[in-house]
Amino acid sequence: MTSFRLTVEKAVKTYGGVTALADGNLDVQAGTVTALLGANGSGKSTLSKILTGVVSPNSGSITLNGAPMRFASPQAARQAGISAVYQELSLIPDLTVAENIWLAHEPLKNGFVSRTLMRQRTQSLLDLFAGLYNRHLTPDALITDLTPDERQLVEILKALSFDPRLIILDEATASLDGQQVNRLFELVTQWKANGMAIVMVSHRMEEIFRIADKASVLRNGRTVGERVIAETSERELVELMIEGAGALHRERAPLVDPANPVRLEVRGLKTSVLHGVDLTVRDGELLGLGGLQGQGQSDLLMALFGAIRSTGQMIVSGEARHFRHPRQAMAADVALVPGDRGSEGLLLIRSIFENLILPSWGSYGTPIRVARAREKGAVIAEELKMVMSSLDAPVNSLSGGNAQKVVIGKWLLRAPKLLLLNDPTKGIDVGAKAEFYSLLRQLRDRGTAILFYSSDDDELLGLCNRVLVMHDGRVSTELFGDRLTHEQLVSASMGTPS
Amino acid sequence: MTALTNKDSRSTLKRIQSRLPPPLVALILAVLLFLIGGLLAPGFANVNQAVNIVRLAAFLGIIAAGQTLVIISGGEGIDLSVGALVTLGAILTYRITDGDEALILPALGVILLVGLLIGLLNGIGVALLRMPPLVITLGMAGVVTGLIYFVTRGQLIGDTPPAMGTLLSSALIGPIPGVVILWLLLGAGMWLLLERTQYGKQLFAVGINRTAARLSGVRVNLVVMLTYGLSGMLAAFGGFVLLGFTQTVFLNLGQPFLFPSIAAVVVGGTVLAGGKGSYWGTIAGALVLQVINSLLLALRVEEAFQLIILGVILLVLLTMYGRQRSVRQ
Ligand SMILES: Nc1ncnc2c1ncn2[C@@H]1O[C@H](COP(=O)(O)OP(=O)(O)OP(=O)(O)O)[C@@H](O)[C@H]1O
Ligand SMILES: [Mg+2]
Numbered sequence: 001m002t003s004f005r006l007t008v009e010k011a012v013k014t015y016g017g018v019t020a021l022a023d024g025n026l027d028v029q030a031g032t033v034t035a036l037l038g039a040n041g042s043g044k045s046t047l048s049k050i051l052t053g054v055v056s057p058n059s060g061s062i063t064l065n066g067a068p069m070r071f072a073s074p075q076a077a078r079q080a081g082i083s084a085v086y087q088e089l090s091l092i093p094d095l096t097v098a099e100n101i102w103l104a105h106e107p108l109k110n111g112f113v114s115r116t117l118m119r120q121r122t123q124s125l126l127d128l129f130a131g132l133y134n135r136h137l138t139p140d141a142l143i144t145d146l147t148p149d150e151r152q153l154v155e156i157l158k159a160l161s162f163d164p165r166l167i168i169l170d171e172a173t174a175s176l177d178g179q180q181v182n183r184l185f186e187l188v189t190q191w192k193a194n195g196m197a198i199v200m201v202s203h204r205m206e207e208i209f210r211i212a213d214k215a216s217v218l219r220n221g222r223t224v225g226e227r228v229i230a231e232t233s234e235r236e237l238v239e240l241m242i243e244g245a246g247a248l249h250r251e252r253a254p255l256v257d258p259a260n261p262v263r264l265e266v267r268g269l270k271t272s273v274l275h276g277v278d279l280t281v282r283d284g285e286l287l288g289l290g291g292l293q294g295q296g297q298s299d300l301l302m303a304l305f306g307a308i309r310s311t312g313q314m315i316v317s318g319e320a321r322h323f324r325h326p327r328q329a330m331a332a333d334v335a336l337v338p339g340d341r342g343s344e345g346l347l348l349i350r351s352i353f354e355n356l357i358l359p360s361w362g363s364y365g366t367p368i369r370v371a372r373a374r375e376k377g378a379v380i381a382e383e384l385k386m387v388m389s390s391l392d393a394p395v396n397s398l399s400g401g402n403a404q405k406v407v408i409g410k411w412l413l414r415a416p417k418l419l420l421l422n423d424p425t426k427g428i429d430v431g432a433k434a435e436f437y438s439l440l441r442q443l444r445d446r447g448t449a450i451l452f453y454s455s456d457d458d459e460l461l462g463l464c465n466r467v468l469v470m471h472d473g474r475v476s477t478e479l480f481g482d483r484l485t486h487e488q489l490v491s492a493s494m495g496t497p498s
Numbered sequence: 499m500t501a502l503t504n505k506d507s508r509s510t511l512k513r514i515q516s517r518l519p520p521p522l523v524a525l526i527l528a529v530l531l532f533l534i535g536g537l538l539a540p541g542f543a544n545v546n547q548a549v550n551i552v553r554l555a556a557f558l559g560i561i562a563a564g565q566t567l568v569i570i571s572g573g574e575g576i577d578l579s580v581g582a583l584v585t586l587g588a589i590l591t592y593r594i595t596d597g598d599e600a601l602i603l604p605a606l607g608v609i610l611l612v613g614l615l616i617g618l619l620n621g622i623g624v625a626l627l628r629m630p631p632l633v634i635t636l637g638m639a640g641v642v643t644g645l646i647y648f649v650t651r652g653q654l655i656g657d658t659p660p661a662m663g664t665l666l667s668s669a670l671i672g673p674i675p676g677v678v679i680l681w682l683l684l685g686a687g688m689w690l691l692l693e694r695t696q697y698g699k700q701l702f703a704v705g706i707n708r709t710a711a712r713l714s715g716v717r718v719n720l721v722v723m724l725t726y727g728l729s730g731m732l733a734a735f736g737g738f739v740l741l742g743f744t745q746t747v748f749l750n751l752g753q754p755f756l757f758p759s760i761a762a763v764v765v766g767g768t769v770l771a772g773g774k775g776s777y778w779g780t781i782a783g784a785l786v787l788q789v790i791n792s793l794l795l796a797l798r799v800e801e802a803f804q805l806i807i808l809g810v811i812l813l814v815l816l817t818m819y820g821r822q823r824s825v826r827q
Contacts (some may be wrong), residue, residue, distance in 0.1 A: 307713055327715040336713065344713055347706040349774060358703055359714040367694035410714070 004030040004065065004081070004165045004197055006051065011060030013046050015397065018389050020046040022221035024060065026199070028166060033188060033198045035208045035229070038218030039241050039429040040401025041387035044201045045087055047218065048168045051199070052084045053077035081165030085155050085172045087201070087400045087427065088342055091143045098122040098139040101158045125157040128187060132180050134294060148175045148340045149293040149455075156184070166197040171400065173202055174426045175339075177293035177455050178490065185211050203401070203429050204456065205234045217241055242431040255465050255481070256285035261318070263418050263449035266304070269312035273299040275473040276312070281418070281449045286440060288464030289453035291493050296473040297453040298339050301420045304451070305329045305336040316418065330359060335416035337408055337424045339453075345407035346395050353377045353391040356410045380409040385435065400427040408436070412443075419443065421452045425459060437463060457489050469493055520767020520819050524782035527815075528789050535793040542796050549673050551788050556681040557743060559784035561736035561752075562759040563688055564617070564729030566780045568631070569763050570692075571725045572705030572772020578635040579620060580733040580759050582642040583613055584752025587737025589646060589654065592747045597657030609734045616642065617730020621723030635726075646749065658745045666742030677739055681781070688777035701725060705773030758787050761812060767819055786811075 011024035021043040028034050036044050049055035050062070053071030062069045064080060071077040091100045098118045107117040122139035137150050146154065152175050159167055173181050188198055188211055202208060208215060209229060216226045217240040225240045260282040269277040273296045281287045289297050303310035306323025314321050316332050323329040326336070338344035347355055356377045357364075364373045377391055384405040388398060395403055404427050411419070425433050440463065444450060454460050460467050466480040469492040477492035479485075518526075532551070536543025561584055568577040587609045594605040616638065623634035670676040692698035703711040704721045712718050737752060744751065764770060765786050766779025790811065794804045 305713075325715075325717065326713055327717060330715045338713055343707070344709050346710060347703055347773070349706060350702060354699065354702070358699070358711070358716075361696040361699045366696065367690055368696070368699070370694070 004195070005063075006065075006082070006166060006197070007063045008047065008050065009061050009063075011047060011050050011062075012058045013043075013050065013055055014058055016389075018397070019221055021050070021057070023223060024050070024218065024221065025223040026051070026216055027226075028197045028199055030165070030195045030197050031192055032214065033192060033200060033212045035212035035215040036199055036201045036218065037208065037215050037237060037241055039431055040405075040427075041399040042218040042241070042429075043221040044218055045170055045399060046221075048084060048170050048199065048201065049086075051077065051166075051168060052082055054086075078162055078164075081163075082168070083159040083162040083164040083166075084168035085152075085159045085170060087170040087174075089151055089155050091151055091154060091158075093144045094142065096140050096142055097126075097137065097146075097154050100143060100154060101125065101161050103158075105162065121161070122157075125161060128157070128160075129153050129180065129183055132183055147294045147298070149177065149180060152176055153180065164196070166199065167191070168199040168201075170201045171203070171427050172200075173204065173207060175293075175423065175455060177291075178457055178493070179292060181207065203427065203433070204458075205237070205430065206458065208237070209234065219243070238430050241429070252462060252465060256282050258282075260284050260447075262315070263317060264304070264451070265313075265315040267313040269300065269303060269310055269314065271296075271299050271303050271308055271310045273473050274303065274310070277470075277473075277475055279451075279468060279475060281451055283417075283447045283449050284444055285466070286444050286450045286452060286464050288460040288467035289451060289470065290457065290460050290467050290479075290489055291470035291476070293455060295470040297470050298422055299473075300470070301336055301422050301451065301453060302338075304420055305334060307336070330414070333414075333417035334420065335359075335411035335414055335418070336420040337411055337422060339422035339426075341404055341407045341426075346403060348396040349394055351392045352381065352386070352388055352395055352398070352406055355395050355406050356380060356391075356413060359410055360413055376413055380413050383412075383439075384409050385432065401429050401432060404428055405432065412439075417448060419448055419450045421450065421454075423453055423455050425454065425456065457486060461486060461489065521776060521779035521782045523818070524765050524767065524779065524786050524815070528782060528785040531786065531789045531793060535789070535796065539793070539796040542793065545673065547792070549669075549675070551792050552678055552785070553667070553675045553743075554792070555781075555784040555788035556675075556677045557736070557740050558755060558758055558762055558788060559681050559781050560677075560684060560739055561733060561755045562762040562780050562784060563684060563736075563777060564732035565759045566688070566763045566766075566768055566775065566777050567692075567701065567725045567732075568729045569760075569768050569770060570701055570705045570772055570775050571722055573624070573631065573708070573722070575624075575631050575705075575722075575725075575772060576635065576760065577617075577620065577726065577729045577733070578632065578756065579616070579638040579642060579730070580736075581750075581753040581756035582639040582646075583616060583730055583733035584737040584740060584755055585747075585750065586616075586642055586646060586752075587613060587734035588741040588744070588751050589650070589656075589737075589747050590734075591662075591738050591741050592654065592656035592658060595656070595659050597659050599659040599661045602659055602662065606735075606738060609738055610731050613731040613734025614727050615730070617733075618723055618727040620730065621726030624726060625719040625722040631726075643749075652749065654747050654749075656747070658741055662742040663745055666739055677742065680739065685777060685781055692777060697721065697724065702773055707773075758784075761808075762787055765812065765815055769819075 006028050008024060008026045011021055013021040024043055024047040026047060038044050046055060050057050053074045053076050101122055102118050106113040107121060108114060109117055119139040133150050133153060137146060143151060152172060156172055191198060200212060212229050214226060214228050215237060217224050217237060219241060262280055263283050264281045266277060266279050277300055291297060299308065302308045306326050306329040321332060353374060357373045361368060381391060386402050386405050388402060395406055408424055425436055428436060440450065461484065467484055468475045469477040469479060479488055479492060532543055561580060565577055565580055568575045590609045591605045594608060595601040620635050620638050623629040624631050666677045667675055700716045700721050703716055704718050708718050762783035763780050766783035768775025768779050790808060794807065
C-alpha cells in the first residue's frame, strides 16, 4: 500500500451565526491511530465530517498525499479511500443488515446485484465480531430488530466494507460493551499493521491510552494542541480539552443506610428477554447494573417503566404496582433515561425547549403557561451547561453530548423519586461526565433511588457501591464492598460466577 | 472550486428561506398573485374581488383545519373522508333544520357529534387496528357516501334557514362576510389548540417520533384517535358552514374540497411526514389556492391548463420548503 497522509489546516465551519469549527487542524498518516479529543460541542464531529465530504468548510485546506483536495461529496471522499462511522447512526431501519452495508456499492455479478455475494460478504464481515452479538444478527436481519450495540457493529462493518485507507470512528465505542471494544481494538491493531490510518473520537480516556498513538485536542472549535500518547498523561489531555479542569473525579458512594425505605422491590420479573429478575433499591441508593451488552438490562429498565409488557411482582413506594404505560410510572415519580437518544429520547426537529418539557406539559395548565415552562427549561439547561445557541434551536443542531444532556434534563425537571438510567453518559465529555456524577451524588443525597445501567465498567466501579451483574436475562451476580473489583465485574459479565 | 461557490450561493438562498417561514412565503405569494392578476386581467385586483376571494378561501380553510391536525400527527396521516363528511354535514343540516332557524343550533350539535364519531372510527382504525390512514379514511369516505345514497335514495329533502346565508355568506360587518370572521376565530382557536394545550404539544411529538413520545408519557393512541375525531368534526362543521354559501345540497358537494384541503395544508408548509406545521400555514395555503383559482377563472383558462398551473405551483413551493428542512446529523 502506498503511503497515505491527509492533513487539514485552518478549517472553519459556521452554521448561520454558530461557529462549529473556528480553526480545525488534523494530520493523519497510514499506520497511526490519531485520537481526536475535545469537550462536547468542540467540533470533533464537524471536523470528521469535513474529512468525509459530508460538511463543506467555509474555508481551510485539505491536503491528500501532498496535493490540495476538496471533497465535494461523501462519494468523492470514499473514492479517495476515506470512510467513517458517524456518531449519529445512519442505518435505514427497514432494510436488512446486508442491504445497509452494501447500500450504493452492491456487489455485482455479470452486471447485476448479486444477493448471494452480498450475503456471503456480509457474513464474513460479521465474523470479525463472531460470538460478540446475538444469534439473530444475520445478514438478513432487519435493522429495526437489532439492539443499539449491534447497530453500532453493523455501522462499523459498513464503513469497513468500502475497504478504506482511512477510517474515522466517531464515538463508535460509546454503545459497545467491554468485550466488543476489546475486539474492535484488536481489529484496529491489525488494520494499523496493514497500513490503514485511523481517526478515533472517544470520551473514554482509558480507551485513548490503550489504542491511540497521538492525540489532537479541540477546544471551542480550535485545535489547541497535539500530543504523542506515550509522552502525555490523562491529566494533561483533559486540561487541554477543558481549561482549568482537574482529572475526572469519581467517588464511590457510601453504602446506603439499611434504614432507608425501600423505593422499589421486584420479584420474578419476566419479559421475552428476562427470565425472572429480583432486586431491591432503597432511597438514596445508587444501584449499578452491569454485564455485557444485551443481557436484559434495557428490557429490565423498560419493563420497570411500563414501556414493555412484563409479568412478576413490583412494589413501588410500598405499593404493589404494575405499570402498563410510562404515564403510570411517571405518575408514581419514576423516570427513565432511555438508551438510544435518537430513536427513543428526542424529537430531533423540534426545539430544545419543547424536548425538555415534553414529559411535563401537563403541569403548566391550559392554556400552557409558556413563560414559566421556559424558565424551568432555562434553569436545567444552565445546570447541565448545555452548549447551544438558544432554547429554541432544534435538537438536531446540538452536538451529540449536548443532545444527550437534553434527554437527561427532561427527566431531572420532574424531580423523580426513582430514576432509571440506561447508559446515560454515552457520548458525554469528561467535564460533563464529572458534572453528571456530582449531579447523581446530589440526587442520591437528596434521597432519590437510582438504578444505573452503564456499559462503562469504570463508571460502575467508580460510582456504585453495589452492582447487579446481568447475564442472559437474569441477575447472575451481586457485587458489593470488597468484591466490587474490575476482575470480579469482568468475570461475572462472562457468566462465570466466582 | 466551482463546487464551493455553488454550495455557497445555495446556502445564501437557504438562509433567506429560513428567515421566511413557509406560511409567510405562502401569504406573500397570495398577495403577489393577486396583484399580478390585476395586471393580467384588468379589473381583477379590486376590493370586491379580494373580499370574494377571502370568503371562498374561508370555506376551504375551515374544511382543511382537521386535515392540518391529521397531517401533523404523522404516520402517513391523511384524511380522505373529509369530502364525504362535508357533504354529510351539509345534508344533515339541510334536513334537520328544513329551513327553520330555531333548529340551526340543534342541527349544529348533531353534525358535530356525528362528525366526531365517524372521525373517531377512523382514529380507531389507525391507532388500534394499525390500518394505513389512506386505506381506512378512503374506505370511510365510501361508507359515508354509500349511506347517504342509501338513506336518501338521491331525494334530498329539506331547506336552508335564511339566517345561515345572512350570517355566514353575505357581508356582515362592513363588506366582511361572517364566514371570514368565523375563520379568524377558528384560526385563533387552532393556534391555542396547537401551541398552548397539552394535546397540541403531544400531537407534534407523536408526529415526529412515536417511541420517544410514548417514553415521555404521551398516550400516543389516544392522541391519534382524538386527532381523527377532531378532523371528522371539523369537516362536518365545514359542511355546515358551506351550506350557508350554497344554500342547497347535492350528493358530491364536499368531494371537490378533498384535494384542495390537502394542498392548502402542504402549501402552508406543514410537512407531510408529520410533526411540523401550523394552521396559519393552512390559512395562507387556502388563500393561495383560491387566488389562483379565481385568477384562472378570470383569465378564462381552460380547465386542463388550470390543473397544470396549479400542479406546477405546488411543485415549486414544495421543493422550496423541502430544501430548508434540516437534514439529520
Ligand atoms: N447542523 C448544525 N446546525 C447548527 N449548529 C451545529 C450543527 N452541527 C453542529 N453544530 C454546532 O457546532 C458545534 C460543534 O459540534 P460538533 O458536533 O462538531 O461537536 P462534537 O465535538 O462532535 O461534540 P460531541 O462530543 O458532543 O459529539 C456545536 O456547538 C453544535 O451545536
Ligand atoms: Mg460529536
